Amino acid sequence: MSSREDEKHESSTWHEDDIDWDSVETQVDQIVDEHGADPGALIEVLHQAQEILGYLPMRLQVRVAEGLGVSVTDVYSVVTFYSLFSLKPKGRYHISVCKGTACYVRGAAQVLEELEDQLGIPVGDTSSDGEFSLEVVRCVGACGLGPVATVNNDDVYVRITPSRISDMLQHYEEDGGES
Ligand code: FES
Numbered sequence: 292m293s294s295r296e297d298e299k300h301e302s303s304t305w306h307e308d309d310i311d312w313d314s315v316e317t318q319v320d321q322i323v324d325e326h327g328a329d330p331g332a333l334i335e336v337l338h339q340a341q342e343i344l345g346y347l348p349m350r351l352q353v354r355v356a357e358g359l360g361v362s363v364t365d366v367y368s369v370v371t372f373y374s375l376f377s378l379k380p381k382g383r384y385h386i387s388v389c390k391g392t393a394c395y396v397r398g399a400a401q402v403l404e405e406l407e408d409q410l411g412i413p414v415g416d417t418s419s420d421g422e423f424s425l426e427v428v429r430c431v432g433a434c435g436l437g438p439v440a441t442v443n444n445d446d447v448y449v450r451i452t453p454s455r456i457s458d459m460l461q462h463y464e465e466d467g468g469e470s
Pocket of ligand 1: 389390392393395433
């Protein structure tokens with residue numbers, strides 16, 4: 292298991308005491324049933340299961356594994372391989388960076404790198420204080436204005452550069468995102 296996977300695993304128990312597990316597991320079972328308990332539907336099942344809580348805590352992964360008759364290791368491997376899956380709840384401020392072709396050629400990778408550095412988290416992760424999380428998305432339909440980043444799908448930052456990241460984060464750290 293890589294160090295990134297270790298980090299993700301250790302942090303997967305956030306807020307889990309407050310979850311209504313009976314309800315969550317019933318919903319997972321329904322999703323599994325809708326796919327005929329087909330192990331080949333693992334990614335689709337996980338995708339739908341993630342919509343229940345917004346992330347995939349270990350107990351939910353175990354339920355999926357049991358339902359599809361696959362090993363928990365297989366489920367965990369898929370969850371940690373694909374960046375669209377998360378083992379942690381999203382942060383209070385969820386930052387999405389477009390890495391579609393147009394944004395990529397205009398420097399989205401450098402923007403992402405700067406965000407990872409300043410937040411101290413990799414893509415797909417949430418800061419330890421629960422304030423920020425980071426994900427990569429594909430084209431958000433504003434290609435001419437790239438690179439594009441959004442916060443909580445509300446605030447849109449266009450033609451963003453690494454040098455603007457500090458001000459952008461400070462806005463949320465200091466003002467709670469209120470403008
Ligand atoms: S590629 Fe980023 S908005 Fe289209």
